[in-house]
Amino acid sequence: MSAFGRKNGPAGMGASSRPQFGVAKPMRGGTPTPTPTRVEHDDAGEQFPPLPDDVPPSSSSPASSDAMSRLQERMNSTHSGESEVGGFEASVHKIKEQVLPRLLERVDPEAAATLSKDELSEEFRPIIMEVLAELKVTLNRREQFALEKVLVDELLGFGPLEELLNDPDVSDIMVNGPDQTYIEKKGKLVIAPIKFRDETHLFQIAQRIVNQVGRRVDQTTPLADARLKDGSRVNVIVPPLSLRGTAISIRKFSEKPITLDMLKEFGSMSDKMCTALKIAGACRMNIVISGGTGSGKTTMLNALSKMIDPGERVLTIEDAAELRLQQPHWLPLETRPPNLEGQGAITIGDLVKNALRMRPDRIILGEIRGAECFDLLAAMNTGHDGSMCTLHANSPRECLGRMENMILMGDIKIPKEAISRQIAESVDLIVQVKRLRDGSRRTTNITEVIGMEGDVIVTQELFKFEYLDESEDGKIMGEYRSSGLRPYTLEKARQFGFDQAYLEACL
Numbered sequence: 001m002s003a004f005g006r007k008n009g010p011a012g013m014g015a016s017s018r019p020q021f022g023v024a025k026p027m028r029g030g031t032p033t034p035t036p037t038r039v040e041h042d043d044a045g046e047q048f049p050p051l052p053d054d055v056p057p058s059s060s061s062p063a064s065s066d067a068m069s070r071l072q073e074r075m076n077s078t079h080s081g082e083s084e085v086g087g088f089e090a091s092v093h094k095i096k097e098q099v100l101p102r103l104l105e106r107v108d109p110e111a112a113a114t115l116s117k118d119e120l121s122e123e124f125r126p127i128i129m130e131v132l133a134e135l136k137v138t139l140n141r142r143e144q145f146a147l148e149k150v151l152v153d154e155l156l157g158f159g160p161l162e163e164l165l166n167d168p169d170v171s172d173i174m175v176n177g178p179d180q181t182y183i184e185k186k187g188k189l190v191i192a193p194i195k196f197r198d199e200t201h202l203f204q205i206a207q208r209i210v211n212q213v214g215r216r217v218d219q220t221t222p223l224a225d226a227r228l229k230d231g232s233r234v235n236v237i238v239p240p241l242s243l244r245g246t247a248i249s250i251r252k253f254s255e256k257p258i259t260l261d262m263l264k265e266f267g268s269m270s271d272k273m274c275t276a277l278k279i280a281g282a283c284r285m286n287i288v289i290s291g292g293t294g295s296g297k298t299t300m301l302n303a304l305s306k307m308i309d310p311g312e313r314v315l316t317i318e319d320a321a322e323l324r325l326q327q328p329h330w331l332p333l334e335t336r337p338p339n340l341e342g343q344g345a346i347t348i349g350d351l352v353k354n355a356l357r358m359r360p361d362r363i364i365l366g367e368i369r370g371a372e373c374f375d376l377l378a379a380m381n382t383g384h385d386g387s388m389c390t391l392h393a394n395s396p397r398e399c400l401g402r403m404e405n406m407i408l409m410g411d412i413k414i415p416k417e418a419i420s421r422q423i424a425e426s427v428d429l430i431v432q433v434k435r436l437r438d439g440s441r442r443t444t445n446i447t448e449v450i451g452m453e454g455d456v457i458v459t460q461e462l463f464k465f466e467y468l469d470e471s472e473d474g475k476i477m478g479e480y481r482s483s484g485l486r487p488y489t490l491e492k493a494r495q496f497g498f499d500q501a502y503l504e505a506c507l
Contacts (some may be wrong), residue, residue, distance in 0.1 A: 092146045095137060096154070097197070103151060105178045110446060116155055121148050144313075153390050159205050160194040161250075165228070171252050174293070177245030178202045184294075187439015199245045206236045206246050206456065213320075225320040229350025230255065233322045253298070257326050260303045268296070268433075269443040270480035273463045275505040276446060280429055281307030283496045284362070284386030285489055290399035291433035296441040297390040300433055301364065304388065308362065315358060317351045318366030325364075348372040352379060365389035373403050374419075380426040396430040396447035400457050403427075417455050424449055424457045428489050438476045450488045460485055482506060 038366070070222075106127050112120060128148060132139060139147065153162040158380055164173050164183055172184035178196035182189050196202040210217050210226040217224040222241045226234040233251040264274040280287060281304045289304075291297045305325040308314060314330045315322045321334045333355065338345035348365065352375035355363055363379045367390050380387045391406075393399035400423060406420050432445035446463040462485065468479045493502040 017115075024466070035073070067469060092150055093195075095139070095143075095147055096150050098135055098137070099128065099131050099147065099397050100151065100154065102134070105126060106131075107155075114157060120156060124148060124151060134357050154170075154455055158209060159201065161248075163194065163206065164192060165232070165250070165252070168255070173250040173252070175202065175248040177242075177247065180244075187435070187441075193240070201239065202246045202248075206238065206248055209234055209248070210236055215337070221337075222387075227320050228323055231322055231324050233320055237344050251322075252296075253322070253324065257306070257324065258299055258303050259306050263300070263303055263443070266441075268441055272482055272505045273443060273446060273480055276462065276502065277304060277431070278307050278506070279498045279502045280489070281305070281386075282309070283489075283493045283498055283502075285366075285428040285492055286380045286385060286426055287388045287429045287431060288399060288403075289431045289433065290396060290426055291392045291395040292392060292394065292435065295435040297433055298366070299441075300431060301388060301390055302326070307473045308386070312360045312361035313359060314364060315355045315360040316364045316366065317331070317348055317355060318461070319348065321366075323364065323366055331358075338494065352376060355379075356382070356384075360384060362388070364384040368403075368406060369390060370406055371412065373406040374410060374412055374422075377403075377407075377422050377426040382423070393432075396432050396445050396459060396461075397496060399430050399432070400427075400449070400459070420455060420457055421452055424452050428492065430459070436476050438474050440476065442478075443480075448488050460488060462487060 018307065079374055103124070103507055107124075108151075112123075115123065125148065128144070128151070153159055156167065160181075161173065161175075164181075166168050169185050170183045171187075173192070174182045174184075174189075175196075176182070178199050178201065181192040181194050183192045184190075196205070206217060209228070210224045213226045213227070215224045215226050217236050217238055219238070219240065222238045224236045226236065228234060228250070231253050235249045236246065238246045260274050260277055261270055262267075266269060269277070283294045287304065290299050305314070305323075305327060308325075308327050310328055312327070312329065314325060314327055316325065316332045317335075318332070319335050321332045324333065333351050335351060335487065336344065336346040348368070349370075349372040352363065352365070352372055356379060361384065363376065363384050364387065365376055368376060369391075373389075373391075376387065376389055391399060391402060393402050403423050404416065404419050407414075408416065427449045430445070430447045431443060432447070433441060434444045435441050442465050443463075444465040445461060448460045448462060450458045450460050452458065461483050463480060463482055465478055466478050467476065469477045471477055487502060487506045490499055490502060493499045
């Protein structure tokens, strides 16, 4: 053996017959060396077969080329991003700017505030005609009615937002400063044809909205949650936090209460899923509704509330009251933000603790975000079966993890295993809702919480939505499948006489 550990074998097996690594061959000038198409080894055979000559490496399928062309089109497209007001609306808006200052000189604001919109329109009509005569502006009948409506909305309503709020097809309104407003129609975002005069005008509208519910928004408190009279949820954020001016986000809710049967007709769930959820709501199962922003959690909670027995006392607790339960014995509670000195705040946790002294049958939380999750679990475990809540999560398993994390965020000194056991003993069902990319909202999972196995929460999936394909017009196609498993919550359904119907729905 040599000094480097190499055996000295016969001449045929020596170092001279081995391939030498790290020894480069000199480059030859002139013609390039042809690349071999095949590498032969004595013992390994053909390791890397050549590519077929009839398939060029750059070829791609039609679907791939179509996807790449769509990406290129998106990259080359340009968007102005500003709302464009044109035609008839622009002419009325221009006349309004001339009429409004002179109209305010002739009107007592305090007296106008005591009148309804219809009464104010009647009072305004002769005054508007006087102002138009002074300005030497002639309008036809249609333009006069449009101008009256715009002026009344400006003085008593929410200005340009009134038109969007009265449109039943609009489900979301997003104001990004005075020049840009987006709306959601049938699940798709489109730019709205409205504009505000300037940032001051928009800020006044925002203040008018939050003042209705006793909240305030200014530079010292630049964030505010509020609600409109019809129950729509409003969030306002103003400068300096919002860099493009005052931003208003309004989530509208349907005037007609949505039921589980209506969700089934919309294609949001199957017939069996609808039956299972009806029984779950009637049999006082503890339900957590999980989903992302705008996925329909509040709508699902309102629909489930229809199954609550009319004789039960229901308390709802929210930051900004937006739930509209369809029950006679329902008491909504709302949190209170701190005052300017930072005192006097009433949190969801405080209201949950107080609600336990108000003899509720069910406690419903609009949304849990923190340590109040533990108070809700305690309520579920202390004779308030049928309690419900919503939270943000992308799957049932992630929902359980978020509940554990939210409790750990508080100052509760409890080991994680005890928290997991409390969740497993309290929660019966997790309903997962999602807003798919085509704008449709689907109930994608209904999952049971069975119990603990070691330190892991065990779940069982009853129903699942499986994606199949996409139609030519972009609609997502799929089917709702039952797992065919015997539900663990069957015993609760038996206590209310729904065991056979529940079993048939799940199998």
